Amino acid sequence: MANTQFVKRIQDIMRNDPGINGDAQRIEQLSWILFLKVYDDREIVWELDDDDYTSIIPDGMHWRDWAQDNKDGQSLTGDELLDFVNNQLLPALKKITVTPDTPISKAIVKDAFIDTNNYMKNGILLRQVINVVNDVDFTDPEDCHLFNDIYEGILKELQSAGNSGEFYTPRALTDFIAKTLQPKLGERIADLACGTGGFLVSALNLLNDQVKTVDDRQKYNHAVFGIEKKGQPYILAVTNLLLHNVDNPDIIHGNSLEKRVTDYTEKDKFDVIMMNPPFGGSELPVIKQNFPNDLQSSETADLFLALIMYRLKENGRVGVILPDGFLFGNDGAKLNIKKRMLNDFNLHTIIRLPGSIFSPYTSINTNILFFDKTTPTEKTWFYRLDMPKGYKHFSKTRPMKLEHFKPVEDWWNDRHEIKDGDNYKAKAYTVQELEDNKYNFDLCGFPTETEEVLPPEELMAKYKEERSQLNAQIDKTLAAIKQLLEEAN
Known part of the structure; x- marks a missing residue:
């Protein structure tokens, strides 16, 4: 799967969800989904290497238990998927018991989900996102190498x-x-x-x-x-x-x-x-x-x-x-x-x-x-x-x-x-x-710049970039206001 194709598919799906407000929430939503998928694939490797390996994730909450879509009409989707994620999956992961003796590889699961939220409100769209992520096999070196580039993007x-x-x-x-x-x-x-x-x-x-x-x-x-x-x-x-x-x-x-x-x-x-x-x-x-x-x-x-x-x-x-x-x-x-x-x-x-x-x-x-x-x-x-x-x-x-x-x-x-x-x-x-020099380390600095007059094409590109940043800030503020209103109700 091409880097741009993966990211674009996720963007296109999440932009249709009424619960996602801007890029910041989209990335936060994708973060915990990716973590569960990557962690589950790593656990498959750990289980093969160690017959006595036991997971810290509760039964039924592993990615492979609920996220796989076998195209048989039995996979969780819609309101059923939302109910599972909001009322079973995330609460269970936040309540995982960790002791000083818990290995780092297991303790990170609880830490990762302490502040995690599901912003998506359309269970069908959430299923579509999960299916896109499922297309990547992190136990396959070639897929994993490709996804490193995607992840950097x-x-x-x-x-x-x-x-x-x-x-x-x-x-x-x-x-x-x-x-x-x-x-x-x-x-x-x-x-x-x-x-x-x-x-x-x-x-x-x-x-x-x-x-x-x-x-x-x-x-x-x-x-x-x-x-x-x-x-x-x-x-x-x-x-x-x-x-x-x-x-x-x-x-x-x-x-x-x-x-x-x-x-x-x-x-x-x-x-x-x-x-x-x-x-x-x-x-x-x-x-x-x-x-x-x-x-x-x-x-x-x-x-x-x-x-x-x-x-x-x-x-x-x-x-x-x-x-x-x-x-x-x-x-x-x-x-x-x-x-x-x-x-x-x-x-x-x-x-x-x-x-x-x-x-x-x-x-x-x-x-x-x-x-x-x-x-x-x-x-x-x-x-x-x-x-x-x-x-x-x-x-x-x-x-x-x-x-x-x-x-x-x-x-x-x-x-x-x-x-x-x-x-x-x-x-x-x-x-x-x-x-x-009174400890002023401002040495070998840049010459004082005069105001730069950009060509029309570059001026337009710069304007679009600044507008994108402003839109992201507006989206974040609106999301915070919306959350406050929802809590008030």
Whole structure:
């Protein structure tokens, strides 16, 4: 089944359902359906490998028990299917009993369904969606490989699904950071705000090429760790790892910032941390109290950067995406974080990224900070990655690609200053120079841009993209209002 064909069939069916309001709800609905199908196919493999395997899913609730359509007129559909899903299936999965001894591979089922809802109100259309998903056999390597591409396409759509865009980092970024940090089998790799699991999958793709033995496969299975606060991206991340043959997806449904950072011990630390922490948001005052006074910030990204410092092993390495605001910010917490990075870590490289990478979700300019826990910083290299030739901006139809990082890769192992008129495109600054600059890391930045006059075709494409984003936000607001009205009645 072609990627576009699968997604289009799902879209066409769900658009006719009165309960689905916009892309955000469509993706959330599809998330739990895909999870159950993927999990059931993985259980088939686990049952073949282990005669004593017992499922945590209650009898009658497995995908194979109710979702199969044998075309004999006996399959659940219509109101009967809706009644089963709403009043039996979802309540049963939410009530699954989990103990500290429950394996991760089983505990994830309860976690995945705690916040899950069925938005579809037409049981016939729901049956049609289930049948489309049933066409994919996740025990077949060829089907599974194809669906990885389909799934990536579904995740990309999060970028235009209102606020859900914050959960997806473009694959070019995750692949570049993973490739640069070079994770190895035997290392523990983490993303402490993992969203849909993009960084973890980029790491797994590199580790998979290193698997040669049964012992290597075990290392692969326990290589990555993630935490995700929101329910929808959590279930997407778990499904993503199951699709990449991780039998025990070590992903926690929770908030990384809820624990006092000084309580972390060596076993809580990681060799590699890759992440794109939420930025622009804020946490409750009680969360900030989990950090030393000098690191308490109202900006979520600052808190995550401080958290990384406490969860990185000796000789560990980091690639983290941060907004421009961190670079030039000089409030108390930002200043203290920068000082600690320079004194206690080796902040060796900052890559200034071109704008519109996260379009249409946000237009905030971003950067990649690479540092490790080896020696104090001696100098920090700044490199400005310009927009690729022929591009005025990135968009949904023309996203950033891994090949666009080639200028950085060529420069990385042959570092040298690059002058650009009166400014620098690449330059190293000593710690003393950074201190003298009052810890303003806004260096080797982009020239001030004048307002761009686009050709009519590009102007129309940009307008459609912005309208799509606005429509998604309107759909989300209407859905929230509708839910409030339904609860009131």
